[in-house]
Amino acid sequence: SGLGFLCKYNMVLFFLSLGFLFLFYPRWRSQIFWGGGFAGLIALVIFSPVIIWNAQHEWVSFLFQYNHGFSVSRHSFLKRTGNYVGGLLIIVTPLLCILCVKENLSALWSRNPRYFFLASFFWPIILFFAYSASKGWVQPNWPMMGYFAGLILLAAAWSAYSKPIRAVVFGSVVLLDVVVMAYFVIPDGFSLSIAGHPLESKRMREFHKLEELAETVRVAFRESGASAILPKSHQLFGIIAFYAPELRDKLLSPWDAI
Numbered sequence: 001s002g003l004g005f006l007c008k009y010n011m012v013l014f015f016l017s018l019g020f021l022f023l024f025y026p027r028w029r030s031q032i033f034w035g036g037g038f039a040g041l042i043a044l045v046i047f048s049p050v051i052i053w054n055a056q057h058e059w060v061s062f063l064f065q066y067n068h069g070f071s072v073s074r075h076s077f078l079k080r081t082g083n084y085v086g087g088l089l090i091i092v093t094p095l096l097c098i099l100c101v102k103e104n105l106s107a108l109w110s111r112n113p114r115y116f117f118l119a120s121f122f123w124p125i126i127l128f129f130a131y132s133a134s135k136g137w138v139q140p141n142w143p144m145m146g147y148f149a150g151l152i153l154l155a156a157a158w159s160a161y162s163k164p165i166r167a168v169v170f171g172s173v174v175l176l177d178v179v180v181m182a183y184f185v186i187p188d189g190f191s192l193s194i195a196g197h198p199l200e201s202k203r204m205r206e207f208h209k210l211e212e213l214a215e216t217v218r219v220a221f222r223e224s225g226a227s228a229i230l231p232k233s234h235q236l237f238g239i240i241a242f243y244a245p246e247l248r249d250k251l252l253s254p255w256d257a258i
Helices: 002-007 009-024 026-056 059-071 077-091 094-108 112-118 123-135 143-158 164-182 210-224 233-245 243-252
Strands: none
Touching: 002 009, 002 026, 009 112, 009 123, 009 143, 009 243, 077 094, 077 123, 077 143, 094 112, 094 123, 094 164, 112 123, 112 143, 112 164, 123 143, 123 243, 164 243, 210 233, 210 243
């Protein structure tokens, strides 16, 4: 858990899942209370450098993540929830998502403790981000951690499905993987577009030639005579701060600009 916190703050949702299990599965309450509490202390120790750093920097990363996840969206309720449900369906393919939801729903009424355990690490995460989607914009990758347990539970029931269904599910996942990988290797300036949107992977370009990008910003800042730099995204903010550390005190976040 502590190592997970160092990678992504939403690791805390696994403790939410333990709380769900604590409430609805009384026979495990003693183990959850002592085991979960002890695990939480270990995680806190491992995560403590991040807490100390935030305390020294006005809790900037915690506030960013909070506002990132719960800020009021300009989009309508239907668009927010549609985006959330669509993300759940598309990222693991619609049929696989439906089967996963079906098995995890059945597990809640199952007498099999291992099934209930896995479902407890699926539904609290899915419902938490569903609530977030009712308030703000939820990125499709955020609730994906729920599928770690959800797909394991589906695997337990996999042999119960017919061969044609399994073939279609497997084929759709492979097809999605091929499409995504093809998208990631599209060269810059690729001319093909859909509904006016160019098919170019801006996200992948964040991981290429970062030193050159920082050097470009360094030169442009020096030649412009500007007093500050306002990156257009938090990803770009982090890239400049890491690869051009001498510019850190010149960087402004969107909060600073406001």
